[in-house]
Amino acid sequence: MAEVTNALPVGELVGNNYEILGIAGAGGMGVVYRAWDAKLERTVALKFLPTLLNADVREREYFVLEARMASSLDHPNIGVIHGIEETADGRAFIVMGFYDGLSLAQRIAKAPLSTVEAVDVAIQIALGLCEAHAHQIVHRDIKPSNVMLTNSGSVKIVDFGLARLISAETATASGIVGSIKYVSPEQALGHRTDQRTDIWSLGVVLAEMLTGRNPFERGAIPAILVAILNEPPQSLDGLPIALQGIIYRALSKDAEKRYQHCSEMLADLQAARTELSNDSTNRKEATGRKTTHRSNDIRKYVEQASISTWSRAQKPRNRWLPLGLGLCGFVLLACLFLFPRVREQLFGSRIRVGEEHIAVLPFTNIGNNPENEALSEGLVDTLSGRLSNLDVGNKALWVIPASEIRRLKVMDPAAALKTLGANLVISGSIRRDGAAINLNLNLINTENLRLIGSVDVVDQAGDLAALQDEAVSRLAHLMDLPVSAEMLHNTGGSVVPAAYENYLTALGYMQRYDKAGNLDRAINLLGESIKTDPKFALGYGQLGEAYRIKYQLDKNQHWLDEAQGNLERAIQLDGSLPAAYVTLGRIHDVSGKRELALQEFQHALTLDPRNALAVRGLARAYERAGRVADAEAAYQKAVALKPDDWESYNLIGHFYDRQGGIPRRSRRCRERLR
Structure with missing residues (x-):
C-alpha cells in the first residue's frame, strides 16, 4: 500500500x-x-x-x-x-x-450471496466474457475485486489487460496473492492460456459467491498453488446439484475437460436460473432418470476437478497423495526433486506428456587437449542456460542445472533418468582443428535410449557465440520448439570470437572455483577477454562475479571494489544484463547496504521476471533487513521459478531453520508421510 x-x-x-x-x-x-x-x-x-x-x-x-x-x-x-x-x-x-456501488469482493465479505443472486451475477460475468472472447481478448485475472456491482444492479468486469503485468517482482512487492487464488492450473504452470483460463476463474468466483470461501484457500502461496494443481476444490455439498455440476466442470484441472467456450457455461447458468426460479415441485430431483443422469455427470466432473495435474497421465499409486501434497506444499516438492526414487514410487517413471526434462551431459573433449576441458564445461553451462531461457509457449521445458549434473556425477542417459528424472539428454563432443571448432550434439530419449536426432555444427573461424546460436536453434527444432533471433541473442554487446572463447573457458573454471588456482585462471582469462573486446559487457559482468567470489573466500575489501568497478562498466555498456544487477545486489548486501541491494535485485527482476538468482538475493536481503514475511514469500517464489534446482530448496530450508522451524502445516505433513 x-x-x-x-x-x-x-x-x-x-x-x-x-x-x-x-x-x-x-x-x-x-x-x-x-x-x-x-x-x-x-x-x-x-x-x-x-x-x-x-x-x-x-x-x-x-x-x-x-x-x-x-x-x-x-x-x-x-x-x-x-x-x-x-x-x-x-x-x-x-x-x-466510474461506477457507484461495491466490488464483488466487498459484497462477498459481508455474507455469501443468495443462490439466485450469485447465478445472476455469474451470468452477467459470463456475458461480458463471451463478448471479450469473441474478440480474442482474454482477461486472465477474473476475481471478485475485478467485478463491480453497480447501484443500478448491473455487473461490470474491469481491469482488462492488467493481468499480463503480474510478474515475479510484483508477487511480493504488490501483494498479488489475491490473484493467485484464482489462477488456472495452466497459469500456475506458466503454460500458454486461452479463454478457458477465464472459465476456470469464473468457476472459482461462483463457488466463492455461494459458499463465502475460495475453494482453494490456503495459508501460503505454495500451498495455494499445490491445491490448484493437485487437490479437489472444497466440498460444495448443500448447493443445488445443477450448480455443483457447473462449478466442478469449470474447475477441471485439464483444460480439455473444462467448458471449451464461455457460451457453453452461460447456457448452463441460464438453465440453472430457470430451474431455480420454478416452484419446488418442478425442482424436485429425488427420483427419476434425470437425477440418475445428472448424478453420473456430477461424479465425472468431480473426478476431473480432483485429478492431480502432476499425475494426470496415470493414476497415483497412493490414494492419500493429493491430500499429502496439499499439506506439504513446497516441502514435498523438494523431496520429489531431491529423491527421484521416491518420485518414481509415487508417480511411476513416466513424465507427463508435454513436459521435457532435459539434462545437458558433460561433453567429450576429442583429442583430450587439457586446454579445452574448461572451455567444454563453460559450453555445457551456457548451452543449458540458453535452453532454459527459451520462451516455449505452452510446452513445459525444464533444463536441469549443469551444476547439479556435475554434483551428482551424472554421465550417461540411464543415470540421468534414474537420478534426475530427465526424459531427454543432450550428449556431445567438441573438437578443435586449428581455429575451426566442431560441436556434435545428440538428443536422446532416456526411457528407450532412442536417438531422436543429431546436430553437427562447425565454425571455421572459431566463433563460439555463433556456434552456440546455431546449436540451440537446431536442438529446438528437434524438440519442436519455436525460436527466434531475439531468444538467441544474449551475449551482451559486440563479441569478438576470441573474447567469447576466453569468457566460456573462464566460466568453466569458475564452476570449480574451489579447486586451487581455478578462480585466478578465470580472472586472468576474463581480463584477456575484455582486453580483446573492450565492449564485451558479459565479460565485465562475469569478471565482477569472479572478484565477488574471491572476496567471499578471503574477505579482502579490494576484491569488492574491483567487482563493483567491473559491474558498473558492464552496465554502462549494456544496461539489460540481469546478472550484473544480481551481483551488484549481492555486493551491497554483504556491505550492509540493504536498500541498495533491494533496488538492484528488483531492477534485475524488471529485466527478467523469472530470474531465480535475483529472487534468492531479494529473499536474503529481506531477511537481513528483518522483513521475514517478505523473505519467506521470496524464498517460496524462487522454488516455484526453478522447481528442478535443489539450491532453492536448500536456501528455504536454511531460512526455516534460522526462523525456528518450518511451518506447522508442513511439519504435520512430514509426520503423516512417515
Missing part, C-alpha cells in the same frame, strides 16, 4: 483535465482515484499503475496494446475504458468509467 501513502491530494489536476476527488480503491495492481473530467463533465476512475511496473518499458507496451484492444469492447457487462494517458512525469494511468 506504499502507493496510497504517497496519494495524490484532493483537488490536484492530472493530465491537465482530471481533478482528483479522492481514492476509490487500491490494491496490488495500482491505485484507483475518483476524478472529475472537466472537459466532458463527468466522473471517471483513474487507475495508476505501480511505480515498479511503470519502469518496465516492454511490459508497458504490452499493457497499452491490450488496454487499447479492451477499450474497443462495447458491452453492458464490461467496464468502459475511455483512454490511456500519462502525467507530466511519465506515469501511466487509465481513464475508466
Whole structure:
C-alpha cells in the first residue's frame, strides 16, 4: 500500500483535465482515484499503475496494446475504458468509467450471496466474457475485486489487460496473492492460456459467491498453488446439484475437460436460473432418470476437478497423495526433486506428456587437449542456460542445472533418468582443428535410449557465440520448439570470437572455483577477454562475479571494489544484463547496504521476471533487513521459478531453520508421510 501513502491530494489536476476527488480503491495492481473530467463533465476512475511496473518499458507496451484492444469492447457487462494517458512525469494511468456501488469482493465479505443472486451475477460475468472472447481478448485475472456491482444492479468486469503485468517482482512487492487464488492450473504452470483460463476463474468466483470461501484457500502461496494443481476444490455439498455440476466442470484441472467456450457455461447458468426460479415441485430431483443422469455427470466432473495435474497421465499409486501434497506444499516438492526414487514410487517413471526434462551431459573433449576441458564445461553451462531461457509457449521445458549434473556425477542417459528424472539428454563432443571448432550434439530419449536426432555444427573461424546460436536453434527444432533471433541473442554487446572463447573457458573454471588456482585462471582469462573486446559487457559482468567470489573466500575489501568497478562498466555498456544487477545486489548486501541491494535485485527482476538468482538475493536481503514475511514469500517464489534446482530448496530450508522451524502445516505433513 506504499502507493496510497504517497496519494495524490484532493483537488490536484492530472493530465491537465482530471481533478482528483479522492481514492476509490487500491490494491496490488495500482491505485484507483475518483476524478472529475472537466472537459466532458463527468466522473471517471483513474487507475495508476505501480511505480515498479511503470519502469518496465516492454511490459508497458504490452499493457497499452491490450488496454487499447479492451477499450474497443462495447458491452453492458464490461467496464468502459475511455483512454490511456500519462502525467507530466511519465506515469501511466487509465481513464475508466466510474461506477457507484461495491466490488464483488466487498459484497462477498459481508455474507455469501443468495443462490439466485450469485447465478445472476455469474451470468452477467459470463456475458461480458463471451463478448471479450469473441474478440480474442482474454482477461486472465477474473476475481471478485475485478467485478463491480453497480447501484443500478448491473455487473461490470474491469481491469482488462492488467493481468499480463503480474510478474515475479510484483508477487511480493504488490501483494498479488489475491490473484493467485484464482489462477488456472495452466497459469500456475506458466503454460500458454486461452479463454478457458477465464472459465476456470469464473468457476472459482461462483463457488466463492455461494459458499463465502475460495475453494482453494490456503495459508501460503505454495500451498495455494499445490491445491490448484493437485487437490479437489472444497466440498460444495448443500448447493443445488445443477450448480455443483457447473462449478466442478469449470474447475477441471485439464483444460480439455473444462467448458471449451464461455457460451457453453452461460447456457448452463441460464438453465440453472430457470430451474431455480420454478416452484419446488418442478425442482424436485429425488427420483427419476434425470437425477440418475445428472448424478453420473456430477461424479465425472468431480473426478476431473480432483485429478492431480502432476499425475494426470496415470493414476497415483497412493490414494492419500493429493491430500499429502496439499499439506506439504513446497516441502514435498523438494523431496520429489531431491529423491527421484521416491518420485518414481509415487508417480511411476513416466513424465507427463508435454513436459521435457532435459539434462545437458558433460561433453567429450576429442583429442583430450587439457586446454579445452574448461572451455567444454563453460559450453555445457551456457548451452543449458540458453535452453532454459527459451520462451516455449505452452510446452513445459525444464533444463536441469549443469551444476547439479556435475554434483551428482551424472554421465550417461540411464543415470540421468534414474537420478534426475530427465526424459531427454543432450550428449556431445567438441573438437578443435586449428581455429575451426566442431560441436556434435545428440538428443536422446532416456526411457528407450532412442536417438531422436543429431546436430553437427562447425565454425571455421572459431566463433563460439555463433556456434552456440546455431546449436540451440537446431536442438529446438528437434524438440519442436519455436525460436527466434531475439531468444538467441544474449551475449551482451559486440563479441569478438576470441573474447567469447576466453569468457566460456573462464566460466568453466569458475564452476570449480574451489579447486586451487581455478578462480585466478578465470580472472586472468576474463581480463584477456575484455582486453580483446573492450565492449564485451558479459565479460565485465562475469569478471565482477569472479572478484565477488574471491572476496567471499578471503574477505579482502579490494576484491569488492574491483567487482563493483567491473559491474558498473558492464552496465554502462549494456544496461539489460540481469546478472550484473544480481551481483551488484549481492555486493551491497554483504556491505550492509540493504536498500541498495533491494533496488538492484528488483531492477534485475524488471529485466527478467523469472530470474531465480535475483529472487534468492531479494529473499536474503529481506531477511537481513528483518522483513521475514517478505523473505519467506521470496524464498517460496524462487522454488516455484526453478522447481528442478535443489539450491532453492536448500536456501528455504536454511531460512526455516534460522526462523525456528518450518511451518506447522508442513511439519504435520512430514509426520503423516512417515
